Amino acid sequence: MAPLALAQFVASFAATTMTVSISAIADGLATPVSGVQATITLFTLVMAALMVPGGKLTDVWGRKRCFTAGLAVYGAGALVAALAPGPWVLLLGYSVLEGVGSALMIPPVYVLVTVLFGEVAERARAFAVVSAAGGVGAAAGPLLGGLLTSAFGWRTAFLFQVAVVAAILVAARGLRDPGPSGARGDGPPARFDVPGAVLSGTGLFLVVLGVLRSGWVFVGLGVLVLGAFGWHITRRRDPLCPPELFRDARTVLGLATQVVQWLVLQGAFIVLSVYAQRVRGLDAVGSGLALAPVTAGVLVAAAVADRLARRLPLRRVVRVGFAVTVVGVALLVAPVRHDSGFAAFLPGLLLGTGVGTMLTASVTLVQSAWPPPAQGAVSGVSRAVSNLGSSLGTALAGAAVAATTAGPYASALAVFGGLAVVGFGLALLLPRQPS
CATH class of the missing domain: 1.20.5 (Single alpha-helices involved in coiled-coils or other helix-helix interfaces)
Known part of the structure; x- marks a missing residue:
């Protein structure tokens, strides 16, 4: 589990560390804040666009080979971003190379977890470990990224990613790989579409x-x-992926809830981060502390996700998660006033807990619905829609906070709260899971 969890950690770290460094990067590269936001959006967009092909490549190349290739591309991108002399080189390293690397290395994580852990409870526990690693990465992004940016400059956050990738490559040498579809005589070798x-x-x-x-x-x-x-x-x-995936109601609705989960989480993250920096005038460390309740909520939820998956139906866990998320976003509208204190950001704990509660449940619900031969395609589609949600959340947040007054920030959070209500409605439609 170590290399798989660390891979999810570094991908989550990359997605959130940029949010508290937006102003520092914009000043350092003499580019507008909107340009840095577009770079963040393009990073998640590249992942969303390439996750489905990345999932298919796990069947063509093999899970471990695809995983290590993705790590190599990702590490190269982090190094290029760390040395970027201007915004276009940053875009190449962070958005393109790290995005492509993530699309190659993340689907094998979920495929290997699914095929190596047969029991649903075991699989939920393993997914909880991966989710917890992602939560730690999301938490370390604003906090550690903020500390590194304030003390040594924003480039050190990318150098940190290079070091983590090197550690993963060493740990992945002993990773077991059942092999791609067709490699064990169970059918013809997969071809890339x-x-x-x-x-x-x-x-x-x-x-x-x-x-x-x-x-x-x-x-x-x-x-x-x-x-x-x-x-x-x-x-x-x-x-590239079997059409049956889109004919199964449980899979389609499960994927739809994943889109909304990541859209709300990433969108609220961006809104609060930009508000903290542009309106409150907080530095990278202060912005990281303002976002700490959200990431702490994700960590708390990931710690109990496997227990919930064993004791409750997965669709019920998703519904509870959305309900808590709606309450958290509603309470978070309070911080976007000039006279509110730091304590007003604490409801972010509910937002993070709500989303973290259902992330593991949604992934387990979708992945467990299909046999091992389909896991590459299912994992690619699942990760694609999750990153699509992150991309849409970043894009909507950037459009909503274009002004510098407090009003647009409250309105933007209200929009994401409404989307969380839509997600709750989708969760109500989830069919009963077969025994």
Whole structure:
């Protein structure tokens, strides 16, 4: 579990450490804050666009080979970002290379957990470990990233990622790999669906780009391309992902709840971080402390996620998580006033607890619905929709906080609270899990 959990840790760290360093990076590279926000959005967008092809590559290359290749690309991207002389090189290292590396290394994490742990309770416990590592990474992003940025500069946060990746590569040498589909005589070797990868990646890219730019033409084009992708996988013998995934109500609704979970978490994270820096004038450390209740909530929830999965139906866990999230976001509207103190950020604990409670449940619900041969595709789609949610959350947050007054921040949080209500409605539709 060590290399798998550490991989999720460093990916989560990369996603959140930039939020408290936005102002420092903008000043250091002489670029506007909106440019740094676009770099963060592109990072999650690249992951969302390439997670499905990355999941398929676990069947073609093998889980361990795909995992280590992703680590190598990710580490190279972190090094490029650390040495970036300008915003475009930062975009290449962070958004492109780290995004591609994450798309290669994260699907094997969830595939290996699923195939190595047969019992649902064991699997939920293993997913809880991965989620907890992600929570620690999310918590370390604002806090450790803020400390490093304040003491040594924002570049050291990327050098820290390089060191962690090197440690993972050493730990991964003893990682067991059951092998790709077809490698053990259980069928022909998997082939990579290049047209499907192009269609899925292009469609996801256009959708998020349209949201980021408020260009509904791009959104419409993206939906059309994704429709063409759906038609394509029904006609191909060895598609990028089996079309049956999108015909199963439990899988579709489970994936939909994942989109909303990450959209609300990442969006609220960005809103609070930018508010703390631009309106409250907090530095990177202060912003990290303001976000600490949210990440602490994720950690607390991850610690008990496996127990909840053993004692309660997974769909009930998801519903409870959304209910707690709605309350947390509603209470968080209070901090975005000039006269509120630091204690007003404490309801973020409820937001983090609510989302953290259902992350493990949603992943276990979707992954456990399919046999081992389909795990590569399921993992890729699951990680793609999660990163799509993060991309949409970042894009919506950036559009909502374009002004510098306090009003837009409260309105933005209210929007994410409404989306959490939509997620609760989706959770109510989840069918009963078969015994």
